[in-house]
Amino acid sequence: MQVWKFGGTSVGKPERMHAIRDLVTANTGRKIVVLSALSGTTNALIAISELAKANSATETEQKIADLKTHYDSFIKELYSTPESLQKGQQIVENEFSYIRSLVKVKAFTSKQDKEMVAQGEILSTQLFQVYMEEKGESSVLIPALDFMRIDTDGEPELNTIEALLTATLAAHTDKQIVVTQGFICRNPRGEVDNLKRGGSDYTASLIGGAIRAEEIQIWTDIDGMHNNDPRIVKRTFPIRELSFEEAAELAYFGAKILHPSTITPAKMRGVPVRLKNTMEPDAYGTLIANQTTDREIKAIAAKDGLTAIYIHSTRMLNAFGFLKKVFDVFEKYKTPVDMITTSEVSVAVTIDNDTHLEAITADLREFADLEEHDHDLSIICVVGEFKADNEGIALKVFDAMKHIPIRMISYGASEHNLSILVWTKDKNTALNALNERLFYYEDAMKSIFSAQ
Numbered sequence: 001m002q003v004w005k006f007g008g009t010s011v012g013k014p015e016r017m018h019a020i021r022d023l024v025t026a027n028t029g030r031k032i033v034v035l036s037a038l039s040g041t042t043n044a045l046i047a048i049s050e051l052a053k054a055n056s057a058t059e060t061e062q063k064i065a066d067l068k069t070h071y072d073s074f075i076k077e078l079y080s081t082p083e084s085l086q087k088g089q090q091i092v093e094n095e096f097s098y099i100r101s102l103v104k105v106k107a108f109t110s111k112q113d114k115e116m117v118a119q120g121e122i123l124s125t126q127l128f129q130v131y132m133e134e135k136g137e138s139s140v141l142i143p144a145l146d147f148m149r150i151d152t153d154g155e156p157e158l159n160t161i162e163a164l165l166t167a168t169l170a171a172h173t174d175k176q177i178v179v180t181q182g183f184i185c186r187n188p189r190g191e192v193d194n195l196k197r198g199g200s201d202y203t204a205s206l207i208g209g210a211i212r213a214e215e216i217q218i219w220t221d222i223d224g225m226h227n228n229d230p231r232i233v234k235r236t237f238p239i240r241e242l243s244f245e246e247a248a249e250l251a252y253f254g255a256k257i258l259h260p261s262t263i264t265p266a267k268m269r270g271v272p273v274r275l276k277n278t279m280e281p282d283a284y285g286t287l288i289a290n291q292t293t294d295r296e297i298k299a300i301a302a303k304d305g306l307t308a309i310y311i312h313s314t315r316m317l318n319a320f321g322f323l324k325k326v327f328d329v330f331e332k333y334k335t336p337v338d339m340i341t342t343s344e345v346s347v348a349v350t351i352d353n354d355t356h357l358e359a360i361t362a363d364l365r366e367f368a369d370l371e372e373h374d375h376d377l378s379i380i381c382v383v384g385e386f387k388a389d390n391e392g393i394a395l396k397v398f399d400a401m402k403h404i405p406i407r408m409i410s411y412g413a414s415e416h417n418l419s420i421l422v423w424t425k426d427k428n429t430a431l432n433a434l435n436e437r438l439f440y441y442e443d444a445m446k447s448i449f450s451a452q
């Protein structure tokens with residue numbers, strides 16, 4: 001069985017949903033089809049929650065009405081029979097009356113927030129299932145809330161997901177296509193929760209891992225993982241093959257095409273992940289598996305919103321237990337550390353979540369001196385196969401970065417990652433400079449010398 005996930009732009013227009021049906025039914029073999037919300041819906045639902053919290057009743061109602069109008073016209077183009085249209089209208093009426101009931105709740109807490117944001121995937125999957133039925137396809141919708149589980153730390157419980165999903169699937173062996181929602185899940189209190197923004201990729205990978213699928217396919221609006229961020233860098237190209245480790249580093253360090261945790265369950269269970277383009281289904285895309293190719297430097301990604309904390313030991317850094325005390329503080333506040341550098345008496349770390357920054361720094365000050373921390377930083381991550389005997393990689397990277405101030409450097413922890421911390425204002429310049437130096441310089445040199 002394969003798992004195919006379609007993102008927001010891939011389901012965002014009626015004709016795109018038609019194309020998804022064509023794709024998933026084009027070849028035989030059972031598939032689990034994971035759908036995101038229609039593009040723009042999740043943002044709209046978050047905006048509705050914010051307006052509701054701000055008690056802006058008129059604006060809230062207007063925003064709900066605008067979103068509903070979008071769905072009213074969407075279903076008119078989606079279906080071709082009056083029966084299907086009527087079913088679609090019923091779904092839209094039900095969901096929007098639920099959305100209206102949510103904004104009326106007086107104490108609008110994170111519980112309502114999460115129920116609200118879940119409505120996007122709940123809508124898209126129901127509408128798609130009706131379309132599949134209209135076309136006479138062998139398809140069933142299974143609610144992700146019946147099997148997707150996270151623990152108290154928000155981490156998915158793969159074994160529980162496996163047990164619940166296997167039981168659900170056993171009840172539908174007669175169906176070729178099993179449709180479900182990306183992104184949404186239940187937490188240990190039984191409430192509706194989610195896997196964070198972009199989480200439908202993670203759903204697909206969790207499902208693929210849980211059922212030990214043949215393959216997980218992530219269908220989006222670009223022909224695979226590119227060597228650099230195509231929104232920022234002028235010339236980029238798709239990478240045909242990546243190892244699990246390389247893809248995991250790229251996703252974690254900001255390549256938006258994949259949710260940061262997507263690769264983990266696939267790698268754990270050895271399930272290949274293929275990235276495909278819905279607009280260009282014949283393009284090769286990117287295959288992520290155990291293999292890798294020879295190319296030393298594969299890709300670059302960047303992650304924004306980092307804060308650097310500079311910690312000085314009042315004695316020596318290597319004084320017994322100092323680093324343990326530092327990391328105990330981050331553990332206490334469940335704040336992951338992204339990058340670490342050390343000197344004889346100091347350690348600098350970066351975090352991407354500064355919710356507990358004040359509490360963290362107060363605790364650290366009990367046994368260390370702290371310098372003023374820096375905000376508005378970005379990590380740039382160069383990913384590839386950096387074997388210990390590879391020469392010259394650092395030279396190429398720093399040659400590209402010669403005019404850009406560098407705050408921190410990390411290299412050697414894994415064979416796949418060289419990370420550099422820069423001010424966010426310099427990120428675009430750095431990404432473009434690295435792109436030219438690492439991917440186009442040698443070709444440019446060759447053509448200069450061959451022309452002479």
Ligand code: ADP
Pocket residue numbers: 006007008009010036198219220221222224225226227228229230231254255256257258301
């Ligand atoms: P979906 O809605 O299908 O989940 P996303 O918008 O989350 O799609 O991810 C696809 C987008 O990721 C692309 O349109 C592209 O702009 C962006 N992107 C950022 N970095 C990369 C990269 N290295 N390779 C490919 N796409 C990237």
Ligand code: ASP
Pocket residue numbers: 007008036037042043120182183196197198199200201
């Ligand atoms: N709809 C969710 C979001 O926009 C999940 C996803 O698209 O992956 O973040």
Ligand code: MG
Pocket residue numbers: 007198201256257258259
């Ligand atoms: Mg996405």
